Amino acid sequence: MLTLLLILIPLISGFILLFTGSKNARQIALVLSLIEFGFALFALNILKSSATESLSYSIPWIPSMGISFHLGMDGISMLMVLLSTLLMPLIIYSSFNKRYSNSHNLYALMFIMQSAMVGSFTAMDGFLFYIFWEVSLIPIFFIILMWGGENRQKTTFKFFIYTLFGSLFMLLALIYLYLHTSTHSFDIQALYAAGRSLSLTEQGLIMGAFFLAFAIKMPIFPFHTWQPSTYVAAPTPGVMLLGGVMSKMATYGLIRWVLPMVPDGVQEYGYLIISLSVVSIIYASCIAIIQKDFKYLIAYASIAHMGLISAGIFAANMQSLQGSMVEMLSHGINTVGLFFVYDIIYKRMHTSEMSKLGGIRGVESRFAFMFFIIVLSNVALPFTNGFIGEFLLILGVFQTNMLAASFAGLSIILGAVYMLRAYQKMMLGETNSLTSHFPKLEKQELITLSIIVILIVVMGVYPKPILDITESSIQTLLKGIQ
Amino acid sequence: MEQLVKLIPLFPLISFAIIALMNRRLSKPQAAIIACLGVLLSFIDSAVIFQSQLQSFHPVEVKVFDWIIAGNFNASFSFLVDPLSSIFLMVITGVGFLIHLFSVGYMKDDDGMRRFFAYLNLFIFFMLVLVLGNNFLVMFIGWEGVGFCSFMLIGFWYKDNKNNDAAKKAFVMNRIGDLGFLIAMCLIFFNFGSLNYSTLFSPGFLADSSVSTETLTLITFCLFVGAMGKSAQIPLYTWLPDAMAGPTPVSALIHAATMVTAGIYMVARTNIMFSLTPDTMTLVVIIGIATALLGAVIGLFQNDIKKVLAYSTVSQLGLMFVALGVGAYTAAVFHVVTHAFFKALLFLGSGSVIHAMSGEQDIRHMGGLKKKLPITYLTFLIGTLAISGIPPLAGFFSKDQILSEAFAHNKILFALGLLVSLMTAFYMFRLFFLTFHGSFRGTQDQEHHLHESPLNMTLPLIVLAICAVFAGFVGVPHVIGEGLGIHNLFESYLAPVLGSSSSHIEASIEWMLMGLTTALIVAVILYARHLFVSKNSVPESDLQMQAGFKKIAYNKFFVDEFYNKVFTQPLDKLSLFLEKGVDVPLVDGLVRGIGKLTQSLASITRKIQTGNTGYYAIVFVFAILLLFIFFI
Amino acid sequence: MKELIILSALGVLSLIAGLLRIKRPFMVVVIAGLLLNIGFCIMDWNHNENLFNMMTLDNFALAFTILSSSLAILWFIVAQAYFQNSNTFSDHYALVLFAMTGGLLMVSFTNMVMLFLGIEVLSIPLFVLAGSHKTSMRSNEAAFKYFLLGAFASAFLLFGIALLYGSTGHFDNAGISAFLGANKLSGMALAGIILMLGAMTFKVSAAPFHFWAPDVYQGSPTMITTFMATFVKTVAFAGFFRLFFLSFMAVRSEYAMVFAVIAALTILVSNLIASAQSNVKRLLAYSSISHAGFMVITLLCMNNSSAGVLLYYTLVYSISSIIAFSIFKWVKTHSTENEEISAFNGLLRRSPLLAVVMTLALLSMSGIPPLSGFMAKYMVFTAAITNGYMWVAICGIAGSLMAVYYYFKIIMAMFADAPETSEIKVPGNLKFVLIVCSIALIALMLFPSQISSLI
């Protein structure tokens, strides 16, 4: 019931906001998102006391087609729900520094999107998952379309069709699996059983179809080309949702829907995906090095990180999966951080071209300092949250595929190269005529950044609580695979 | 006891936090006091622990908290105090404190002084974590953390992009090594299921495990790659000279005394593994001696006071690796300690000189500073003598130990080591004479401004000079010690961790070697004096420099340019190619192509709809006919 | 019987109303009559009333009658203006109502005669309606094409019926079905089936017999196009389905592949061409054809549950179409009769309601959850995959993607900035229909099985 509530609260919040008008919309939105976060924490508390039944909710929806409205939460879902509910207030609060036209609609769409994302993180029915998966696409499409920057029409178009393209293959795979369930049901357990009963080739194909959908959404090479331009066109709150939470739907999907469903296929063909992911890491890192625009750089950096997560998931062992869970959370937080940094700079300088900036550290050192912490987390320095994830991922992948892990490890070098290059270009050096008038951070911006920085450091120093959330669920999941 | 161990890194962390958070609310002196206090307390704490370790061998393990736990992977944030780490603790906090003290004077006019002390404290914290760690992962925290601090401090004057480039270069090169370390950790966990020292290095564990020598070799190789990066060995050494862009106390602390010796510490810490893999050991020796030679040769021709010291550091680190490679771990650690003293001394001395010279670093523009900077002169002389290996200064003992171990291992190695020592003596005295003797070659302004540094800067010099003189006595070689009734305290203290040296050469030969080395060094010094004091020759300016070996060496054998050509530029080109040659035209091109194809296909296909009614009827009939054909 | 009487009586009544010049209130009469019709249908549920072996009001027929009558009600409400502005309103009423009578025959026939009559009674008024803009060349052209090709197709249908009769000796579906089940399929019977298949494919405007549809849809007055795209399409499909379900199930395996090819071809070709259109009306026409392709899949996978799927699909599709066409009409009127996509530019600012509802409709047509269009496509895909036509489903996916492309062109236009910013006022009747339809689009997603398991 609580799980249902977690989906309904943002949905209702969204509708409330549609009618509030834009005057106090952001305050209302912030409060509503905090309420949602509070409920998520409550759910976490319940999960910890291992009363997981109360987090499960199931009513038949379309019984004739074996579809039920089945929600549930284990540690994996919980972490993802936490991610989205935690980032939401942060994103809303970060948007306080700007006046968006018709902001109530913006927030409403954001809430609807959150609802869909929470839904896809908690759906325990294949069909339901697909619905939430698709529904989440619509609000973000309109967010970008209505509040986006240059070229938004073209890019949203590409983004939408591209992601839809992938999802449709997932739909086919789901239908195929559904037809192979003994009871013609979309229930997750039934689908697992059906998937496992398939032949190796079929499992591989199913895996491929799912992976296509998820790979596009993450995205990883070579399905990434929608992403940089979309990130650039999207308004900051939108891109935060997109990069921070939405991309995690894909990696979550891999863990929830692919690994346990077609374990033999993963075993047999997983190396292909691991290789692709590693290629993605290096490819995106290399391209990130020469980006001139900060937002493009974030976009490519994101591709590299997602590649690592994907490789970790297909390595399918305790370390790699735990690592991918932590990395999802960290990447979500860090991405929001980076985009907020971008936003702060862009708002003041009206450009994010790095060569035009420089010396900001001399003008606003607090900003530079916090930005640097975020950078460090992105280059996976120990004691930042980025390290925990990347280390476990590399460690985990290493146990499955040494060569892949070694190449994936290159990301820590290349990551340092591009991140530091960007930092240097924007923050260090002499100020120029543009940056010498860099206005000080507003209080709200400072607070938001501080929260992000604190999260980064706290998670990096003491990740155990987070690892604990998912530990037992992943163990169960792995047990199911073997 | 356990609480005390936890406190060691905590003090500098707290003072870092205070300075970082209070920032401008603290006055400069307050910040300085807090910073120094943090390190001083830590030093006292370390001394207490060192004292307790001295009495008997009893390693202390302290678990602070669980860090990363995932399945059977368990790495807690925990500390280990044993003789090895306690020695490093002493050096780090001791030298660290002195350098802090020196910095108070050195940095007092700098706007970013608070920041400076904050980083310095943070550095001390990470360095302490590095040596205190009870497993590889905690060492890695420190390992990366000091790299980060080094990055911040090299680029301390961030307005000049040259400094930033140097900082970035240091960080990235360190990262290359770190990847080696990371892979080594993966390998260790994969093969042994643990990263804890207590498990891995428990007696017989490695030897008993079924892991093949090849794997172990791979592990130690990867570890050594990590050490290469941090300790500036070939091929990853080029960042260290560039790192001199940072403030001089930073060069003294990080790039001479402590951080760069982390690689030595790491190999010493994992000596059990290295001892099992002779192949890697050979590699360590080769890299070590090659680096030592290269550093020394380049050092001969440098004119920047800090660059000379930097290449000297590279060269000395190479010597330490030689010692590690021949299995003389104690000798290496001993040299780390003595080197920390005299190299810190030299750097601080050079800092004092630079301070007096208003930032001038080129020795061609110095000279005759003897009278103006008497304390600096004297302490610098002690440092120079120590590094040259003149008995009975500290450098003599440690260097002698390395050379004799090398001799026992391989005569050629000894010869090369000796050559390095001679070159060291030469370039150090070249530096010394050019700086302090002769007549002043700088501008009027500079001459007018010349002054001895204040007490808080000279005091550390004096203390370090005293250490540089006496530190060697803790490690008196057997041949000398037996006669005088002095034990080699250092070796016996470290023996439980590092084992004792296996190689023994006859006393007579050892005496002979000592004599030979010392005599040659004295000769070299005299030659240097002849050149630079008597003949008063000054290195020519860059423009006049003749082509040939000298120029090549002066330009550091063009290694940076080589790396630039072979790695950096191709990487940029690759990136550019990937973006402009693959990403846009191929990957995205395919996507766009499908779109375009559909569009053009659509605009062709729509033409089938001609609008002519008769034509529609024809199509209708034709379709019916097709159906018939289909059924026939 | 009551249904038939009501509809034809309403038609006659409207002619009388024309004589008496009762203009405005007559709309109420028609709607009341249609509601009554729906009420009768509900009362007759499960009765299986058989009329002289010519038609049976079984649940299939009743469900489609309810559906088509509901669509007609919505259509009448939207099309109010169309009738009001015309001097010959009563003729139009009568024609539409007679067409509806034909539709009733088409969904309930059990004899080929009734099928033929149904088609003709449905079509002939439509020929007239298509040309009801007498002075517009486009309307003339549409009427001409529709008429000529319609008659041409009818001839093929009749020839098919004749051949089938010649080989089986029956006009009634039960007889044909029994004969085909008992005997080996003769060449003549097969030829008859093929001809009927072609003709019916023409009627539902599926490729390669769809050529008339875009031209006719584009040329006809928009409200008539709406009627064709919703009501006519629904009953035509119901008739098509009924024909093959009642008569040819026994030899299904013979022609199944043809349906597969038709479905795939329709989906691909129409979507492809549609993506090159800039005229919204023509674009919607092609979109309508593409949906016919999806509906053909229900014929391809014909079994007991397919009728429900077809019902659901036609329902959802018709609702979205009503929205799309009526909004198009309204926007066009307020954009100087511009039929291009650019007419929609900045609609969000001009009328948020229209923009949002249009978006819902287009999303539904694209098959994107949480709108019921998704569920409809999902059912169809599932049916295809269940029957082993994975490749048809993949073609469907390719088509859906192209469809998203062109539907979203309109959506993008609506959300884009535009110079034209004058507000568009939405009249009450349109608002009512739009809101009802929007709610239906979402509600149908939540309760799909309630519809699809009706029959």
Add this chain to the structure above:
Amino acid sequence: MQNLHGIPIDYYVILSTALFCVGALGVMLRRNAIIIFMCVELMLNAVNLLLVAFSSYFGDSQAQVFVFFIMAVAAAEVAVGLAILIMIYRNAGTSDTDVLTKLKW
């Protein structure tokens, strides 16, 4: 083969098929709308012929009733068709189908 008044039923089928084809060809190839109408009528009459032949052949009057339906409907159809044609002629001044290609692509 069964005979119908001495003529095999096949002949009727072939004849009416031929007639039907002639009609269809006319629709396909002719430009003048009136002639096209006539051809459609020809096709319908081919069907009528076939139905009547079968009716006689089976001794079943159903088909003949059907023929009446067809004739009635055809008449209605032609009425509508001619009306449309007149309308076109009024607007375009010709009954040639080639002018009716405004709606295309």
